[in-house]
Amino acid sequence: MTTAPETAVPGATPNGGAALLDARGITKRFAGITALHEVSLDVRPGELVGLIGPNGAGKTTFFNCLLGMEHPDAGRVNFDGRDITNLPVYKRARLGFGRTFQRLEVFVGLSVLEHFLLADRARHGDVPLWRDLLRMSRTTADETGRADAMLEALGIRDLADKPIEALSLGRSRLVELGRALMTQPKLLLLDEPSSGLDRKETAALAQRLRRLAEESGTAVLLVEHDIDLVQQVVSRIFVLDFGTMIASGPTEDVLSDAAVRKAYLGDMV
Template sequence: MKVTNIRKTFGGVTALDGVNMEIDKGKMTMLIGPNGSGKTTLINVVSGFYKPDEGQVLFEGRDITGKAPNEVSRQGLIRTFQVPAPFIKLSVMENLLLASEGNPGESFLRAPLRSRWIKKESEIYNRAGRVLELLNLRLPDQLAGELSGGQLKLLEVGRALMTNARMVALDEPASGLNPTLAHKIFEHLDEIKRDFALTLLIIEHRLDIALQYVDYVYAMANGSVISHGKGEEVMNDPKVIEGYLGGTCT
């Protein structure tokens, strides 16, 4: 994905002030920066939730600037909260099946041939099984409402993986989790990235936890990119250190 000169203002507030980024395919890119630096706004712009005032977003070479979220997700880029919240009274497996595009019920209506429907259905089951294994969520029959907070986050990621997305943006997927669980989430994301050849853009504030898993880091402050590079480089950049000491980390 390539983001060029994105500007976004809200009334008098400049949330994004000419942001440029290149997010490599099949890599995990982390977005860091103090509270209010524009991280969430950037994810909202690239996923189609906000229209930028200026600039361009290219995804897989196509211009998706200002396209609606459902159009952007159809092109293969989603943010996790786009997958509707889990149904707490349904099982983990049922939640995964319902999140898939062309879930069994839907494909039944569309497929003119029963055999085609059965083939599609078994593909969806296989994918769900693989997702459960990767996330180490081996509780297909457990009700979503009975999962722990960490397991629910994993289920949310799993449901995003049931769509045909090639890039997933996650806004603080491990927030509120203790370090052990946060590491688990990042380990699973790393495996998923490889297994599904997925591009990941992740906002995370606990740099110490995320750093070992990410391939590339962008640091933002006041609506601009102040540093980017490999994790260690960005973490040792005086501008980043200053930005973090001078502001509240989120």
């Protein structure tokens, strides 16, 4: 295990592979609070990586800096070989960022299938979103085919026509995941996808997440409090504590590290 890894060559990862995401020295302050202090993190193409840390450690703020929803006070973000530090949110999405939110964000009134079709349009279509939302545009066979494939992959074909508000939280989280995957992101940022789920739903999510990411070749950066879920899904972990990256390395090494257990896990393991 290493602490706060630094690499000599920008965009190169400690083991020599080219990084898909390479964030270096990200600092973010909010009116006197340093939410992030020189935080660095890298994700290789197709890699499943975890970001853990106690409440208020800065995980969501870090995501928002990656996505362009917050602007860091210092540091830079490279994605797919390009400096995106100053790129607006929508341009980053087009480059291949997908995300789910800590609080579920779905369109009440739309069905599960419509959620997937909308996401597909966002990637492939040239029809303005408002026409889709008002159901004024026709769906093509290709679009329906891709949405059907995602329903199948998630095992929720029977829910296709259900309005999203009729679903359990567990099922809604799956829809959110499917919607993010519909855009075929190179990197999927998941902010506490198990939040509000019971153990069975969490186990199902872990299984599907790992398989879907592997099948699609999508890299995943997973923020999660549920250590079981993290352990099942990711091969490498970064640990944030009070805005500082205190450790990183292979999952088992990090989770068995005494300093990490003391700072974060406490009596949870």
